[in-house]
Amino acid sequence: MIRMTLAEVAAAVAGRLQATDADTPDTTVDGTVDTDSRLIGPGDIFVAKPGETTDGHRFVAAAAQAGAALAIVEHPVDAPISQIVVADAVQALADLARTVVAQVRAGGDLRVVGITGSNGKTTTKNLLARILQDEGETVAPRASFNNEVGAPLTMLRVTADTRFLVSEFGAAAGGQIARLAGLVTPDIGVVLMVGLAHAGGFGGVEETLKAKTELVEAVRPGGVAVLNADDPRVVTMAAVAAARGVAVRWFGRSTAAELRAEDVEVTASGTTCVVVAGDERLPLRLRVLGEHHVMNALAALAAARELGVALRDGIARLETVEIAERWRMQPLGSDRVRIINDAYNASPDSMAAALRTLAQIAEPGQRKVAVLGAMSELGEYAGEEHDRVGLLAVRLRIERIVVVGRDARRLYLAAVGEGSWDGEAVFFETADEAFDYLSGELRDGDRVLVKSSNSAGLRHLGDRLGESFS
Structure with a gap:
């Protein structure tokens, strides 16, 4: 972050400064801003954001011990660190970002x-x-x-x-x-x-x-x-x-x-x-x-x-970029069994694109295996869109369709209904069960796509398969 005084930060976030004896309103800060106390280092600014499972205020003392110079909080915390008290920590984060970017742009x-x-x-x-x-x-x-x-x-x-x-x-x-x-x-x-x-x-x-x-x-x-x-x-x-x-x-x-x-x-x-x-x-x-x-x-x-x-x-x-991001069409495994881990996110469009890529990259004699989990946040469209993916996988002649997780069961049923009824499509409740099956099923030449939304957790299954067949 750019260098700002504690008073300037407080003004930017409409907060009330409570400085330690070692600081004054003119004390400057320019460290990294973060909401994760584990990533805080000397001179950084910790934003104590309340969350669904925990409350950032519980970690203000840990941030201070890690060397944080300032904490932005929704209520004062008993910790040896200067604090700016705001009504809403997330809004304060936005207000501070707006101010910082505007100042850099102006200068x-x-x-x-x-x-x-x-x-x-x-x-x-x-x-x-x-x-x-x-x-x-x-x-x-x-x-x-x-x-x-x-x-x-x-x-x-x-x-x-x-x-x-x-x-x-x-x-x-x-x-x-x-x-x-x-x-x-x-x-x-x-x-x-x-x-x-x-x-x-x-x-x-x-x-x-x-x-x-x-x-x-x-x-x-x-x-x-x-x-x-x-x-x-x-x-x-x-x-x-x-x-x-x-x-x-x-x-x-x-x-x-x-x-x-x-x-x-x-x-x-x-x-x-x-x-x-x-x-x-x-x-x-x-x-x-x-x-x-x-x-x-x-x-x-x-x-x-x-x-x-x-x-x-x-x-x-x-042309120097090898992968876009971890868990996004990430090649793992080896030339013997290639794993493509694309299980960080999934939508009907990205699922179809990934399946088509699998069909395109497999050469004659190489078996296509799709390990598929649920697509999240589709609401009323979830059923029919999982059906469409199952149908597409069959029509692309994917030799093995491995469906994982109860929320993706419609996908499996659609594949079976389309013609994958002779063992081409299989269903497992858990990623561990799928891993055990794939460990014995995959063979030399297989090209394997692992695809699901983040919430389905199949990215970790992709990592396990990649390590197993490396």
Whole structure:
């Protein structure tokens, strides 16, 4: 974080300073801000956030012992550390982030990019950060820090020398993206797609569209919206951008896109295509598995171009990326039995994309095995969408469909009903049972996809399989 006095922090968060005898209102702090006391070090700022399972106030003393310089609390705590008392710690986190980013912007050339979409946010964020880091100091979220806590924590990592802030905005309900993006008023807003991810929380895909449009509405006038030309729902956001004086740049695979991909080919070692922009036609060799990541790469390249990065340079930097993120199309195991662990998140769209990738990368004689768990937060759509995935797996001729967890049982039944009734589809209640089965079932040449939402926990099963067959 930038250097601020305790008085300035208190003013930013509308809090009351209670300083120790060693501090005064003019004492300065510039450490990392975090809500996890285990990550606090000397000079850092600890935000005591009440949670569902525990209360951050219980760890203020531990943060002080670790060397924290300041705690932001909702009530005073008996601990040897200066404290700023606020009404709402999460709101204070947002207010502090807004103030810090505004000060850095006022004093330098910080550019802010916001990214949202039903799928692909984290991958696109990582790809864009890789491109920008060679241009100057770049701050981007760790993992999927995209909610009311994670997004401000990322924003608070900016310094006076930061040139680029890449923010990822997720949401489970309307209004959340507006609040988060409103903290920084992005120069560029990237919208990847509108699908059924979190549809249960939003109440349907049309409500999801409204929520994702909030990012375009938050882009500063004179800024740029980078939009997916292949998604009809995203295309409607162009009118919103125009009404706000925001320019639109299109990416995609259709001829309507200003930056598009042609001649896409998928192999077990990655994906190749030709990137076309005007008269430029440049090859791209992505090592990240999956045809769907071509769109994420295009979005990152389009945003980078708006920030002054030459297309050729952006492509060269993308080609150095080996995996987008842990548990996202992550290759594990060995050439003998290849495990693709993609079980950090799942929606109907990403599940279909992962299954198609599995079908594409398996060579003749190599068996395709899909280990599938539940897709969460689909609400009333859950049953029919799990049915669709089961049907798709059969139609893609996946030789073994291993379904794990009671919440995914509809997927198994759909696969059986579609024709996988001779042992091709199997069901297990637990990941341990599935691991025992797969340990004896997998054989040389198998290509194995592990895919589920985070809540299903299959990412750990993927790790176990990867280690077992390494």
